Amino acid sequence: MTDSIKYDTATKTALANDVGSTTFKCPKCGKATINRTRKSREIVVKYTCPECGFVGPN
Numbered sequence: 001m002t003d004s005i006k007y008d009t010a011t012k013t014a015l016a017n018d019v020g021s022t023t024f025k026c027p028k029c030g031k032a033t034i035n036r037t038r039k040s041r042e043i044v045v046k047y048t049c050p051e052c053g054f055v056g057p058n
């Protein structure tokens with residue numbers, strides 16, 4: 001019964017209850033899942049793909 005909590009890829013902030021959060025596949029390798037909180041998107045925090053090392057958004 002443990003809900004898998006998602007964490008922002010860049011800031012490690014939990015995405016729970018964050019209405020503006022988003023989850024998407026890495027635009028480069030398509031393997032890793034990138035999580036973004038609304039705040040990370042607003043202040044354009046860079047994320048690094050754990051699979052291929054892609055840094056975005058660019």
Ligand SMILES: [Zn+2]
Pocket residue numbers: 026027028029030031032049050051052053054
């Ligand atoms: Zn990647």
